[in-house]
Amino acid sequence: MAKDQIQEEFKTPKWRRKLPLLLVAPYFIGIFWHALHPVASVLTGHMQPRRWYIDESSLDPSYFNKRGQFDALTVPTGWKRRSLCASVSRNARISCTQHPDGFEILKITPTQVAVRPVSEAIVLVIPWTASNVSNVFLVAVMKLIQQLQQANWIAKTLFIVTSTMESKMNLTSTVNRFLDVYLGPADQGTLFRPPLPHDMNGFLLRNLLVVDVQPQAQKGIVSSSPPVKSEIRILPQGRRGVLPNMDLVFLAMYVYSRSILTQTNKAVITMHPYRKEATQIQEYFQSIFTSWQVKQLQEWLPKMLELLAFEYSLLLEPYPPHAMALDRGIDALTIQALFAPGVDPNQFTADCIQRLEYVLRALSNLHERLHHSTSLYLLASPERFVKHEEYLVPNLLLLIPLVVRAVTLVLVDIPAFHWPTVQYTLFLTLCCVTAFHAIVSKMDKEMIVVSFLLVSVTISLLLRLGLRRLSKQTAQFVACFTALLLHIPIAFGHVSLAFPSALFWAPLIAFPSFNSSTHEEKDAKRAIHRARSVILYALSTGLIGITLPCILLVPRVFPYYTIYVRYAYMPLHALLAILYLS
Structure with a gap:
């Protein structure tokens, strides 16, 4: 009825x-x-998206604002580019091996701590052999390795992975090749790859960071005006909408937002590779609607373009080099620093590598997998996010x-x-x-x-x-x-x-x-x-x-x-x- x-x-x-x-x-x-x-x-009910926060209490931020050891970074006279394994001095805490598949792995063993989380590891992937990588970046990485082998705060094994001088693979291929060798092939049709040495195996890969510092490319989709500011891109995007734990993203953004370049307004932090295009589109629409003097509309347009650019980068290729690690269940992130013309590359590179040390220190201090927070979010800006129950x-x-x-x-x-x-x-x-x-x-x-x-x-x-x-x-x-x-x-x-x-x-x-x-x-x-x-x-x-x-x-x-x-x-x-x- x-x-x-x-x-x-x-x-x-x-x-x-x-x-x-x-x-x-x-x-x-x-x-x-x-x-x-x-x-x-x-x-x-707030007139703004939610602000960033770090859920994991073990990600200690107390070290973030301290001055580092990279202020007076210069390339020594007569310095020559060599492979990673040939550039480091091995000791009880450092070992290095070259794999036949075209990449090198440097392992830094943690110090003895009370919890002994020796079975956990952090992976750092760098472009050692790329033609657009400056010698300043390589010198900064070498100084970082020297500081890491002397640091007493390291509680996890650290792997530094790069391509060999002969293979010259890009970062994406380096990450994929390393994960196939370390964790086994992702596809059944992949050819057999020789295993790593015994002392390089058996660690839980908790985090993977891909770091790249290079000059900013001169390109755009609306105009060809040169970039004004340098960029520090914190890219979390993975394939099929997969994202890392939000704590990892906000940790990196928090650290790099406290750098000298960002605080002096010489660099801007972005969460997608389309900042220049979004700015040009904003200027294009503002030139069309010049008669619109609504303040709320002028504030909304750039923020909406930032959100759309993040969604676009999450939807379509090319994805950042760490995407394969996210497919393997590893919280991963790509940090891409691009310095604009007129910026001192020595200071820019030194500051970026110093901030990388702070990120490694915070991740090393965490004796578990990132499990607080969420992996379902949209970034409306480097400091604001939209959680899954909202979108x-x-x-x-x-x-x-x-x-x-x-x-x-x-x-x-x-x-x-x-x-x-x-x-x-x-x-x-x-x-x-x-x-x-x-x-x-x-x-x-x-x-x-x-x-x-x-x-x-x-x-x-x-x-x-x-x-x-x-x-x-x-x-x-x-x-x-x-x-x-x-x-x-x-x-x-x-x-x-x-x-x-x-x-x-x-x-x-x-x-x-x-x-x-x-x-x-x-x-x-x-x-x-x-x-x-x-x-x-x-x-x-x-x-x-x-x-x-x-x-x-x-x-x-x-x-x-x-x-x-x-x-x-x-x-x-x-x-x-x-x-x-x-």
């Missing part, structure tokens, strides 16, 4: 008038909520139209659920996805586009000529349900991908109405109805063609056919084609 009453209520004209509002309002509220992230926290709400709001449409279809619009439509829809979707995988795996880029077009034309003709008895309302319910099943897990695991995906798919699937009753009421105007059907079908065909993965996504957005494109975008696109063209 209760179900009949609900169905009768949903069939009333009052409910029909409310339905467009229920579909559209949550969608735009979700967009507006997401736009508030850089300037307000809706859940806490999940707008992501889920974008999905509410799918829920509303599905419930309305089940309770009101579908008089009898058409199960043959479900069978045909699922069968055609699986066929499209299977054909997609076969096409992508076997053909080159040009043939992929041609094959997609042929498959799309074939499916459209099949839907138009052979499957006219399909219930569009049932197909729309299947599409809504599938979109929900795909987007809810993505929303909890990869927020930077879930938001634009839901932003794109929710209106295409949930907003259109395929109520057949409207066609029956217009039988007297068949000519107008037929003309409108032809126009809508042409527009639908164009939409399906434009949104093909080979035209819209690859390689314009994604460099290759990712897991999302294969197992989320392509099934939804097939369902959209069935819904619009049947």
Whole structure:
């Protein structure tokens, strides 16, 4: 009886008038909520995002502001670049080995402490042989090694990894090769790699830091103006939305924000590699809207661009060199220092390496894995973040139209659920996805586009000529349900991908109405109805063609056919084609 009453209520004209509002309002509220992230926290009620903090009490910050030993750093006369193992003097605490796979490992043994966490290790990866690495950086690293072997605060084994003079691998390849040798290959198809010596194995890799200091590149996407400030990039991004523990990120940002360069406004800390581009886009929009003198808008725009740049760097390649370590469950981070023209490279490099020592000291003081705090967050600025309970709400709001449409279809619009439509829809979707995988795996880029077009034309003709008895309302319910099943897990695991995906798919699937009753009421105007059907079908065909993965996504957005494109975008696109063209 209760179900009949609900169905009768949903069939009333009052409910029909409310339905467009229920579909559209949550969608735009979700967009507006997401736009508030850089300037307000809706859940806490504060007019700003949450400020950084360090949850682990063992990450002692008392040493961060002390003066270091790198102030008078100069390159000795006659100094020559050699390999890492050839540059250090071995003793009881330092050992070094060169692996046949093209990298060197220097191990610094910890001092004897009460807890004896000798089984834990920190990995530091540096670009020893890169052509753009200055001799000042190498001299600073050598001085750091000298200080570390004399320090009595080291409580964990420290590995310093770099490529050999012969291999000259980049940082990403060095990290991947080291992890494959130390932890075993990540892929079954990887060739066998010789193991490390016995004294280099058996340690738990708690943290991995990738450090690079080099001149700032002269490039941009809007203009070619030279950079004004140096950059210290603290990059936590990993593949598939994976991030390290937030304590590690804020530890590095806290330490480097206290450096001489940042406090004298000669360098700026960023959490993505697009600071210059974001600044240029901001200047571009400000030049267009010069008449807008709203203070809140001028404050919101740069903060929103920073958040979008972080989400963009989390969504798309290239990822920082430490990404593979995050895939292996190791809290990892990339620290990239870029000094601008006119900045003293000696002072800049010395200050960066000194701050690196402070980070190592704090991590060495922690006798456990980073387990407080969270790995689900978005960085709105180097000092502000958006936690998962805040950014999940707008992501889920974008999905509410799918829920509303599905419930309305089940309770009101579908008089009898058409199960043959479900069978045909699922069968055609699986066929499209299977054909997609076969096409992508076997053909080159040009043939992929041609094959997609042929498959799309074939499916459209099949839907138009052979499957006219399909219930569009049932197909729309299947599409809504599938979109929900795909987007809810993505929303909890990869927020930077879930938001634009839901932003794109929710209106295409949930907003259109395929109520057949409207066609029956217009039988007297068949000519107008037929003309409108032809126009809508042409527009639908164009939409399906434009949104093909080979035209819209690859390689314009994604460099290759990712897991999302294969197992989320392509099934939804097939369902959209069935819904619009049947």
